[in-house]
Amino acid sequence: MTRIVMKFGGTSMAGIERIRIVAQRVKREWEMGNEVAVVVSAMAGETDRLVNFCREASSLYDPREYDVVVSSGEQVTSGLLAIALQAIGVPARSWMGWQLPIRTSDGHASARIEDIDTQALGNSLTNREVAVIPGFQGLASGERVTTLGRGGSDTSAVAMAAAMKADRCDIYTDVDGVYTTDPRIVPRARKLKRVTYEEMLELASVGAKVLQTRSVGLAMKEGVRVQVLSSFVEATDDPEPGTLIVGEEEIEDMERQLITGIAHDKSEAKVTLAEVPDRPGAVAAIFGPLAEANINVDMIVQNIAHTTGSTDVTFTVPRAELARALDTLEKSRGEIGFSKVIHDPRVAKISVVGVGMRSHAGVASRMFDTLGARGINILAITTSEIKVSVLIEEDYTELAVRVLHTAYGLDAEDEAA
Amino acid sequence: MTRIVMKFGGTSMAGIERIRIVAQRVKREWEMGNEVAVVVSAMAGETDRLVNFCREASSLYDPREYDVVVSSGEQVTSGLLAIALQAIGVPARSWMGWQLPIRTSDGHASARIEDIDTQALGNSLTNREVAVIPGFQGLASGERVTTLGRGGSDTSAVAMAAAMKADRCDIYTDVDGVYTTDPRIVPRARKLKRVTYEEMLELASVGAKVLQTRSVGLAMKEGVRVQVLSSFVEATDDPEPGTLIVGEEEIEDMERQLITGIAHDKSEAKVTLAEVPDRPGAVAAIFGPLAEANINVDMIVQNIAHTTGSTDVTFTVPRAELARALDTLEKSRGEIGFSKVIHDPRVAKISVVGVGMRSHAGVASRMFDTLGARGINILAITTSEIKVSVLIEEDYTELAVRVLHTAYGLDAEDEAA
Numbered sequence: 104m105t106r107i108v109m110k111f112g113g114t115s116m117a118g119i120e121r122i123r124i125v126a127q128r129v130k131r132e133w134e135m136g137n138e139v140a141v142v143v144s145a146m147a148g149e150t151d152r153l154v155n156f157c158r159e160a161s162s163l164y165d166p167r168e169y170d171v172v173v174s175s176g177e178q179v180t181s182g183l184l185a186i187a188l189q190a191i192g193v194p195a196r197s198w199m200g201w202q203l204p205i206r207t208s209d210g211h212a213s214a215r216i217e218d219i220d221t222q223a224l225g226n227s228l229t230n231r232e233v234a235v236i237p238g239f240q241g242l243a244s245g246e247r248v249t250t251l252g253r254g255g256s257d258t259s260a261v262a263m264a265a266a267m268k269a270d271r272c273d274i275y276t277d278v279d280g281v282y283t284t285d286p287r288i289v290p291r292a293r294k295l296k297r298v299t300y301e302e303m304l305e306l307a308s309v310g311a312k313v314l315q316t317r318s319v320g321l322a323m324k325e326g327v328r329v330q331v332l333s334s335f336v337e338a339t340d341d342p343e344p345g346t347l348i349v350g351e352e353e354i355e356d357m358e359r360q361l362i363t364g365i366a367h368d369k370s371e372a373k374v375t376l377a378e379v380p381d382r383p384g385a386v387a388a389i390f391g392p393l394a395e396a397n398i399n400v401d402m403i404v405q406n407i408a409h410t411t412g413s414t415d416v417t418f419t420v421p422r423a424e425l426a427r428a429l430d431t432l433e434k435s436r437g438e439i440g441f442s443k444v445i446h447d448p449r450v451a452k453i454s455v456v457g458v459g460m461r462s463h464a465g466v467a468s469r470m471f472d473t474l475g476a477r478g479i480n481i482l483a484i485t486t487s488e489i490k491v492s493v494l495i496e497e498d499y500t501e502l503a504v505r506v507l508h509t510a511y512g513l514d515a516e517d518e519a520a
Numbered sequence: 521m522t523r524i525v526m527k528f529g530g531t532s533m534a535g536i537e538r539i540r541i542v543a544q545r546v547k548r549e550w551e552m553g554n555e556v557a558v559v560v561s562a563m564a565g566e567t568d569r570l571v572n573f574c575r576e577a578s579s580l581y582d583p584r585e586y587d588v589v590v591s592s593g594e595q596v597t598s599g600l601l602a603i604a605l606q607a608i609g610v611p612a613r614s615w616m617g618w619q620l621p622i623r624t625s626d627g628h629a630s631a632r633i634e635d636i637d638t639q640a641l642g643n644s645l646t647n648r649e650v651a652v653i654p655g656f657q658g659l660a661s662g663e664r665v666t667t668l669g670r671g672g673s674d675t676s677a678v679a680m681a682a683a684m685k686a687d688r689c690d691i692y693t694d695v696d697g698v699y700t701t702d703p704r705i706v707p708r709a710r711k712l713k714r715v716t717y718e719e720m721l722e723l724a725s726v727g728a729k730v731l732q733t734r735s736v737g738l739a740m741k742e743g744v745r746v747q748v749l750s751s752f753v754e755a756t757d758d759p760e761p762g763t764l765i766v767g768e769e770e771i772e773d774m775e776r777q778l779i780t781g782i783a784h785d786k787s788e789a790k791v792t793l794a795e796v797p798d799r800p801g802a803v804a805a806i807f808g809p810l811a812e813a814n815i816n817v818d819m820i821v822q823n824i825a826h827t828t829g830s831t832d833v834t835f836t837v838p839r840a841e842l843a844r845a846l847d848t849l850e851k852s853r854g855e856i857g858f859s860k861v862i863h864d865p866r867v868a869k870i871s872v873v874g875v876g877m878r879s880h881a882g883v884a885s886r887m888f889d890t891l892g893a894r895g896i897n898i899l900a901i902t903t904s905e906i907k908v909s910v911l912i913e914e915d916y917t918e919l920a921v922r923v924l925h926t927a928y929g930l931d932a933e934d935e936a937a
Contacts, residue, residue, distance in 0.1 A: 156600055
């Protein structure tokens with residue numbers, strides 16, 4: 104008996120007509136004899152509406168009450184999907200987070216799933232009943248409703264799949280899989296058949312937003328096979344295979360490539376502090392206050408010291424936090440001791456990602472050569488075991504992605520549809 | 521320590537600005553040192569929206585899933601009111617029906633409250649915390665969410681008041697109390713200070729819709745003192761006293777009047793079957809099939825038999841069911857044996873209600889005289905211990921209500937505001 108979890112996002116649940124299409128798709132899997140649990144998001148826009156109610160009621164809202172309010176969106180869609188399934192002859196019932204229950208930490212509004220009781224659910228599945236489960240919600244130790252933070256339904260689905268020991272967790276999204284890069288920039292981008300958890304984490308965290316990062320981390324930890332599929336294919340058609348996210352051991356040598364994908368991210372801004380005294384503790388004086396202000400610093404480059412005994416320090420912060428970052432730095436100018444701050448929000452981070460680079464040298468240098476040949480200036484560099492990222496001027500983003508896509512041999516023979 | 525339940529309907533909860541006004545009103549009671557539980561409806565229009573989703577998903581929706589969907593409306597407003605209360609310094613928390621729990625029958629979509637566990641709630645109230653409770657919802661024996669049927673939040677409030685042994689149950693509505701009759705028809709209608717449960721039941725069931733009938737029946741059974749108040753007075757003003765609904769023993773002789781109020785109801789239609797054979801079983805042959813078709817028959821008049829051995833039978837059915845009733849009768853024409861059906865939806869039922877008539881003769885004859893003097897024809901009559909109802913042509917509705925209001929001495933000295 105194959106057990107699968109299917110997860111549908113807000114666009115798929117936006118209105119009864121769409122919910123009917125989802126029901127057809129679930130019926131297909133159920134008719135094949137599979138045991139099926141479905142995790143659903145709220146209707147597109149609904150969570151925003153509910154969050155706004157809470158904010159209007161009080162800017163300092165109680166997260167426990169916020170959770171009561173915003174968890175209602177998924178409650179509605181799970182009930183409606185159960186009705187739509189029954190209407191086409193599929194036995195189905197909804198299970199609220201508190202009914203299973205899905206136990207979470209007490210961190211209201213951003214709780215973490217700790218344990219899912221699957222006994223009653225298992226009996227229901229064995230009886231050929233489809234289980235419909237609202238994503239994003241759970242139950243804290245005090246028997247109060249929790250939510251998992253925005254985008255949490257992906258995590259709910261992966262956690263359900265782990266708890267149920269499901270053979271597969273199919274995530275239906277606006278895109279039909281994970282691509283070597285953004286197909287809007289590179290028409291010859293290829294859909295990946297398989298990608299490793301680690302690669303997916305790097306691709307997600309640098310801007311290729313298909314799945315919530317936390318859900319990928321959980322899938323990796325629990326060994327859940329996740330498939331990303333398009334929710335926009337006709338429910339009656341054979342579903343187009345999506346991208347399977349699996350452990351590295353499942354990727355066969357034949358299909359293994361040096362580089363899996365190229366990501367770009369325009370959400371950061373560059374800050375340079377000029378003439379910081381080159382002495383122990385200088386870096387701590389910069390990044391301590393930023394950390395205290397809860398500003399995430401990403402890339403950091405410290406230049407070689409000038410002969411004057413001072414150095415320039417360059418780093419990136421989220422664009423949305425730039426003003427706050429500058430303010431924080433200005434307040435610490437005394438301790439840090441820089442001569443001036445230069446900042447530029449018009450930068451982009453370009454990353455090449457692939458587990459293949461673990462065993463191959465020369466990935467980074469090919470990247471620098473390729474960009475250099477096109478006159479693209481590199482403002483900063485960071486690397487990890489399976490990723491090389493460079494910061495460039497924003498205007499060069501598309502050009503950089505295209506030339507790198509070709510340079511690493513990722514172009515498909517035909518353009519993507 | 522005074523314990524009170526306050527209940528606010530959908531109009532009072534329609535949007536954050538209104539919810540803030542409700543919060544101020546709750547704060548007033550709480551600041552007086554009262555222990556306060558608040559029962560709330562969904563935002564106006566929200567339950568309709570959710571019911572329509574269910575109907576769209578399937579005309580034969582599973583009532584268990586319907587309950588999951590529609591109960592979300594009150595979940596949202598209870599969370600938001602808790603937030604709004606905290607924002608003005610009042611400790612508050614929401615309690616879902618399943619959290620207390622409010623135990624109900626298994627009759628999904630129209631469940632009846634059976635028992636409310638008030639232990640945790642009581643501790644919370646003792647700690648000066650305001651409890652916010654979604655109306656309309658409860659928990660069935662199978663640990664699934666139930667709802668009580670439309671208008672069920674009034675019943676929730678009265679049941680909470682009974683379970684908590686509250687001193688008072690204040691129901692805030694669109695009107696500021698119960699009037700001797702509809703003030704839109706009779707500007708000199710008076711607001712009643714007190715009305716008995718029985719009178720309120722008769723007034724409600726004949727069209728003076730202030731409270732859900734079931735809630736009044738429950739209040740009578742449990743001896744809950746219910747007060748109907750306007751939700752549209754400034755929250756900071758001293759609330760205008762509303763109408764208190766109490767047992768007959770609480771009404772002092774001084775304020776007791778022969779007639780308490782005059783109600784009108786245009787929701788029924790008149791049906792006459794001509795020349796029904798005057799033999800045993802004839803009436804059963806008429807009303808049996810209507811009962812089977814779930815059509816409520818209200819007033820029934822059987823005329824004196826003609827010398828021909830046949831009789832005319834007149835009765836009323838809900839206007840909305842008239843077509844179905846005629847169809848049902850036509851199908852049973854063979855067994856009943858009437859010569860023709862005459863029907864008229866343009867009728868109105870006018871009722872005079874008052875516990876005073878128990879000890880006074882002449883109430884009915886004064887009604888007939890008053891209407892007769894104005895040339896208003898009486899089409900049918902029914903009476904109960906505390907009510908006399910007549911059926912008249914719809915066009916005379918307002919005239920009849922006005923002349924009766926004067927005839928029974930109900931006119932106020934000044935016109936109502």
